[in-house]
Structures are given as C-alpha cells and as structure tokens.
Amino acid sequence: MIKIVTVGSKKELASFIDFPHDLYKDDPNYVPELFIAQRDLLTIHPFHKHNVVQTFLAYDGGKIVGRIAAILNNAHNKFNNANDGFFGFFDCINNTEVSATLFETAATWLKQKGVTGKFIGPVNFSTNEPCGLLIEGFDTPPFLMQTYNAPYYADLIDGLGFVKNVDLIAWHWDDKSYDDKSVRLLNALEERLKRSNIVIRTLNLKKFKEEAAKLREVYNSAWDHNEGFVPLSDDEFDYLAKDLKLILDPDFVLVAEQEGKIVAFGLALPNYNEIFQKIKRGRLLPTGIFKILFGRKKIQSLRIYALGVIDGYRKMGIEACLYGTIIKEYKRKGMKQAEAGWTLEHNDMVNRAIEAINGNPYKKYRLYEKQI
Incomplete structure (x- = not known):
C-alpha cells in the first residue's frame, strides 16, 4: 500500500531532495542538483513570501518511491486573472499507482486551498525556474538549469488525463x-x-x-x-x-x-x-x-x-x-x-x-x- 508523507522535518526535506539521486543512480545522463541550492529553494526563496508550496513523499513499505510538490502561485493567478494550481519536483518509479496517488494528493491539497481552475506543470516553481517534462532528447545530459527525467514519466502523466499545455524547445550547436x-x-x-x-x-x-x-x-x-x-x-x-x-x-x-x-x-x-x-x-x-x-x-x-x-x-x-x-x-x-x-x-x-x-x-x- 502506498503511503503519503507530508514533508515537514529537516530529515524529510533531505529525503525529498535526495530521492532523485537514488532513482537515477544508474543513469549516465543524470545530473544531481546541488543540495544546498535545492534546500534554499524549498525553504527560504522569496517565492514563499507570497505563495504556498507543500511537498509530499510516497512510500512503499519503508522505501521512498516518489515525490511531488503542490504549488499555489498567487502571483500567477493575479497576473493572469486565473485560479490555477501547479505541480513540480515530480519524480517517481515507473508505477501508475504511485504516480496516481501523488497527483491525487497534490490536487486535493490545491482544492483545499480554493483552486478551481487548471492543474499545470511541471514547474519548479514557475516558468522563471526550471520547468517542463523532457519528452525528446534523452541521450545527452541536461544543460545548466534544465530539467531531466526518464522517458516513462510522459506515459504516467498522460495516463492521468493530462494534456499538452505547450511545448518548449532547446536548441543545440x-x-x-x-x-x-x-x-x-x-x-x-x-x-x-x-x-x-x-x-x-x-x-x-x-x-x-x-x-x-x-x-x-x-x-x-x-x-x-x-x-x-x-x-x-x-x-x-x-x-x-x-x-x-x-x-x-x-x-x-x-x-x-x-x-x-x-x-x-x-x-x-x-x-x-x-x-x-x-x-x-x-x-x-x-x-x-x-x-x-x-x-x-x-x-x-x-x-x-x-x-x-x-x-x-x-x-x-x-x-x-x-x-x-x-x-x-x-x-x-x-x-x-x-x-x-x-x-x-x-x-x-x-x-x-x-x-x-x-x-x-x-x-x-x-x-x-x-x-x-
């Protein structure tokens, strides 16, 4: 049975940040984020002054199998006259039950915050930071401040009824x-x-x-x-x-x-x-x-x-x-x-x-x- 833990302690936050390192330990194209930068982003970044972020971990037994952040971006909603919610920091084993539970948890949290519009992502925390799910170009490591994920992520998200909002292109020379x-x-x-x-x-x-x-x-x-x-x-x-x-x-x-x-x-x-x-x-x-x-x-x-x-x-x-x-x-x-x-x-x-x-x-x- 999948158990969801709401991240609250320093130890849980460290586990949240570290999970991708274990998930991608055998992937030659994976680039770890600096721990101190991720910790500060999730705790003291000025984004938190006017917006709300809640992070969650998914456990199967005693093992972490996924993570997600639910993001209430008040600045986005005010600027765009919307009432949307966002998800970010999504990482997950290739398991539909785990991904469905994570997204259901994040969506429920956003609904409790009064969100009635779209559920958009991934963004960490907005398009001003790393965002987007990699869907083409898995054969090379990401460049600085770009996201990276396994190819199966798209199937997990598609399977939950999400559709394309927009595609973003990276160009190479x-x-x-x-x-x-x-x-x-x-x-x-x-x-x-x-x-x-x-x-x-x-x-x-x-x-x-x-x-x-x-x-x-x-x-x-x-x-x-x-x-x-x-x-x-x-x-x-x-x-x-x-x-x-x-x-x-x-x-x-x-x-x-x-x-x-x-x-x-x-x-x-x-x-x-x-x-x-x-x-x-x-x-x-x-x-x-x-x-x-x-x-x-x-x-x-x-x-x-x-x-x-x-x-x-x-x-x-x-x-x-x-x-x-x-x-x-x-x-x-x-x-x-x-x-x-x-x-x-x-x-x-x-x-x-x-x-x-x-x-x-x-x-x-x-x-x-x-x-x-």
Missing part, C-alpha cells in the same frame, strides 16, 4: 555547426544601431546591484507576453541575480543601451552541469566545492539562458548583435557546445532566427494541464 553570419555582420549591425544611439556592452559588475535593477525591468517587460509568464518580484529577481553572479562569465552578459536606458539583454552561462554531474549527491563538502573551483575554467559548453528585447526595439538588429557577440566569444574561448532555450514552440520569430544560424532543436519539454 557544436563548435562547427553554427552559422557565423551574425558574427561577420556584427560590425555593420553595431554601426547601424549606433545611429539610433544604441550600443552593445558587457555588464558592469562593479555596479552589479544598479545594473541588476535595470535588467529586472527589461526581464519583466520583454517576456510578459510569454505563455505562463509571471513577473519576478524585486526580491525574487535579486535572489536569482545573486545566484547567477556566482557562476556568470562577464564576457557573456550583454546589454543593449540607449542613452543610459537598457532596452535588451543577452545572458549566456557556462554549463556548470559538466561539473555538477561529478559531484556525488549534490554535496559541496568535502570535495564538491573543490571540483567547482578547479573545474570551472575547463567548462567546454555554454547555455544561452535569456535574450530579450523590450517593445519598440525589436526587429532593429539588436537580437542579431547579441547573438553575434555571444558566438564570437564562444568561438574565441574555444568552447565545444552551446544550447539556447528554451523557446516556446509557437514563437515563430525567435525560432526562425535560431534556425537561421543552424540551431538544432534537439530537446523538447512539455508543460501539461488538466482541469483540477
């Missing part, structure tokens, strides 16, 4: 496959932008707090039409920025600026999953921290994490300049692989632009929904 047209045209594009007093520059890390505040405005404006988007609060963006500052490479943090106003930015991150994959159970101590310190300069891949332009400045060539500059630096540093995304499946303008520089749509993630 190796060191020889990209089209460097945007690099060759970079000087001409930059000169054209200068006639509109727009310049491309790297982020000023000495004024990081001031720069981050400007980037928050661009982020919340540039993505506000994306499906499922929820603006980040000041505290949430500052939390994200503080985390990213620890791992970013200044050469890959670019802004487009017009007379002191930031109108676009592009952010690519070294793919630290190359290192995290070697850190047992996501523990920084005793040796994990040294693997990061000594391995970060050897990272050979890059994730283009975000690239956005605010209304009124699109189709001016800014996107091409940002991509071109990132590709130029990627090439200069001798890196071997890059991933861009995710992008929404129906974002034709962005997807065509990526296809034009030979991006390969090599992974697909799905957000699901059903009436609660």
